[in-house]
Amino acid sequence: MARLLLSTFIVFLVSCSTAKKESEAVLFAGEIVNPTSTQVILMKGNEKIDSALIDSKNRFKFNLPSIENGLYHFNLSPEYQYVYLEKGDSLMVRLNTIYFDESLVFSGSNEETNNFLLELFLAAEEEDSAMYTDYYELEPNDFLEKIKSLKNEKIKRLKELKAETTMSENGFELLLGSIDYTYNRYKEIYPFQHKRKTAEENLHDLPKDFYSYRKNLDFDNQHLTYLRPYYDFMKAHFGNLSYMSCLHDCNNRNSESSKQLHFNKHKLHLIDSLVIDKDLRDNLFRNVAFDYLLKKKDAPENTEIFLNEFKTVSKNNMHIEEIENLYQGIANLQPSKIIPNLNVVSFENENITLTEVAKNKKVLFYFWSGSNKKQYQDIFKRIAELKEKRPDHELIGINIKTDFNDWKVILKTLGIDSTSQYHSNNFKELTEKLVLYPINKAIITDNAVIVDGFSNIYYN
Template structure:
């Protein structure tokens, strides 16, 4: 109902605007209800194309003289979503940030492409959940039948939309890729999840043609590089290839202390040998590095070996500074180190440093964002429990990715002690220096000295 009402509003907003495909100029505009930022940023991959301020009616407009056809995304901090644009487009969007993805509606030229892409995104969220709760337990034949049924439903919908040739060849390729890689990713994950869910000792036997789709994989399609289903497929695919390769060929080559290092090196070299598109290579190498550095602490000497291998295979990686900063952040959060002297704001908008806040007392720092209500309510419920379990610690909350006034409003609504709450305005710096993965992280200090830099509020 929300999307139907918003669709009507978008149609009214469009007024007499029309598409002129003979023109190079692209118009992308819209209206934001309950904005969380005063500007919209248009991105292509990691490159900022332009920004547009919201006017007094919360409307924005991009008028771009020349734009390459393809997939972009627009950011309204802290959220973002895809938008597909072609030369000559006149496209409008309207959304309510309270619902964001669910409320978002496109109207104008390429509305069919963008609304269909959004529907695929929303459907995938539900289907991901169903895969883990129901479908991965199925026997291979039943699983494949279910996957094919879900996929064909999307293909039929796409064919119906395009029955009047409303979509360009590039748009059809993008939407087809989104469908194909979504369901092929499930196939990559299935052997591992089926084994885990059924507690089988070995991987289940699969039909001989189970991985036949792999012959059609394009490892160098720059039109799909930043399409989420394509990228997620690649992550699952290389994880599968690396693991199965190790199981088959490397049974005695790695002891327990170096298994993670051995496996991640395999993954790096597989990406290096198969992926030819520079940005996809860089992003996949980055993913391996983040996974290795964040998910399991390894011996310092192994970490050094990994970083050297990473730099060797991923020369001139656009994420190298981030990876090096992350490694330095991990090093700086080891026990007996002083907590990084980062600045945050208190409830009165006064600047305080973490060393000031943690001086002369024991502190448990935890982190939360106002963008996910369920998450922050769960966190505050857990903090109430920890207050009883750890009375010797002062429990200090640091908010990220939330507008300052919105943060204050949430604190007031929850009735939380505002003297124990702080707000960060530099998410990137805080994330890199405090290694904020995952959001359930906690840092324990004693008179500014780190006791545990990688704790978890749900494991304390």
């Protein structure tokens, strides 16, 4: 019966799509198997468009009077995925959250564009792995041939799909951009990964036309601003440009005391000089700031110089509050500071602060999310090892981004001692105050005083 109802729903949507040109109204609906949230949120860039509750039959529905044609994404916490929508669309999505991306299927108007976009996303995940294990070792010309083959295969299929369907020009350009920027990003990364993989002393000489695509780069394509391959390419591109320009033009490149500050200031000014689109500028500036603050533990005076430079070139950045909170969070996690007094919840649903949890003992705090089964299984295996290595520490797990009842079920299923586990209902506050980048981080305290605020459970 469930399958019959779903089939009827899909037929309804497909039939609605025939009236696509007669109305600007958009219907976006779907069925979620094993929902992880009570609602679906539709976003365009950083802007929330609407939200839809998931009903008792695990279905949701958006009725939008009119929209701007383009790329959106729908959030089903803690996951999200793209959806391409145009005026008049009637589109259905079905997925199982246990296999979120792999199970996702679109039906209705613009189904070809959306399914192919998802197919490119899944293919890129596999190819990213192959690049690092096999392809970056290749000599430049062999690498270019491999990239060309993979790219041409997808472009050929895209053109065939466009010829066989009613795909719009905007949809076609979005998919073509996804392909182009995916493979051009690999070229930006290649010289550095090739050097690392082959242990060559210097960067390998490249053919003169290796970066020939750069003359056609578009730094103001608002249709691609929030497309992951476009954004990831831009990050790699500016990293490459900054390194190369410093390597050839900067006299103080060998000064260890200022190297990280100098390099990241370089990156800020290159973005400022080339990128036009405001959202893309803000997002790239944010990436530079996070990379510098989190990965490059520079001297405090250099960090202050960087933040002033950031505010100068990135005026009215939409992420400025987040970056200032990150900076303050890092400052508050330095040795000899008291661990932030944040509230967490025990297995018995009692509130307690981290300061109270850490009082009068040595503690190693670690963090995990129920949304990633492999991640938390690996973490608990590692914690079992650390119990033998650190018998003088209590190992305290803090759960994030998981429903409270689901968290309790996971602990019971795995047989984890619940007295050493706590749950957080405020992911944003916890992330900012404890600087949870990456999720594998650990915080070590002695009587609630921080010993190491930026440890990692796999390097203890």
